[in-house]
Amino acid sequence: MTPQVVVVTGASGGIGRAVASAFGARGARVAMLARGESGLTGAAQDVRAGGGTALPIPTDVADQAQVFSAADRVESELGPIDVWVNVAFTSVFAPFAKIQPDEYRRVTEVSYLGYVYGTMAALQNMKPRDRGTIVQVGSALAYRGIPLQTAYCGAKHAIQGFHEALRCELLHDKSNVHVTMVQMPAVNTPQFSWVLSRLPHHAQPVPPIYQPEVAARGVLYAADHPKRREYWVGASTVGTLAANAIAPGLLDRYLGKTGFSSQQTKQRQPPDAPANLWKPADGPDGRDFGTHGIFDDRAKNSAPQLWASHHHGLLAATASGALAGAAALMLVRRR
Known part of the structure; x- marks a missing residue:
């Protein structure tokens, strides 16, 4: 069987790197797009170590010309693209009043328009062949905004709307x-050590925290079963989205009280901390931050909810069967 050709943006660290490695372990041909050349080099080594073929391509996804050029190179060097995974993002941790307009624009260009450009490049190659899969890596924050992350939440909400509209168009076209x-839930990625932060203390994901490999398993399953509109990873994602659907106003007040402290550790923010908004922290002058962030001792390696999400049809059938059985038993007893 011909190996899959997969493109992963934001592949130099975190979820993107875990996804690239997981596809590499399947023997896939993996093109990795990111700005950080040191991180890309390390990610390529991970993919090759797992048995895959690696093609690192330094790319700023906010530049549509670079994204389309990367797609052309993948098609030329690895073959027709089967799966495109959009992960790349950047952000600013700060109250809204402390974010500059050009910083907000940069976050939006990378974290939202980067997905749009990646999707355009993928569709340009996939639609004429009438096959292929695009996976948008989102967040519980695509539905539920939280304080100190207005730029990131805005981008994730935008991706959600874009995704739904595009899916409707593909369904209308009866496209394959x-x-x-x-x-995604909170994930232990390097972003909390390299994101531009104006917080007094070191940024952290809101617990519970999951390892990037858990997120990667969710992405690979979605790539294999792409007809569902979306998947949720982690019980915290399920809980957050359910609470937001039922009582969003109450959640506003709760996050107003707890959202500042829950996103910061007790450690003071180092004055010389790297910031990857304008240039990569893992570039030629930086270092390879790897796949994981600094919260390994607190991060979960599994998510039982993930199995339930992947097998919701089976669970629904089992529940229906159980209810039918209970009803039949009651009828028998009444006789």
């Missing part, structure tokens, strides 16, 4: 190109 979205 599929797009799906995976909503």
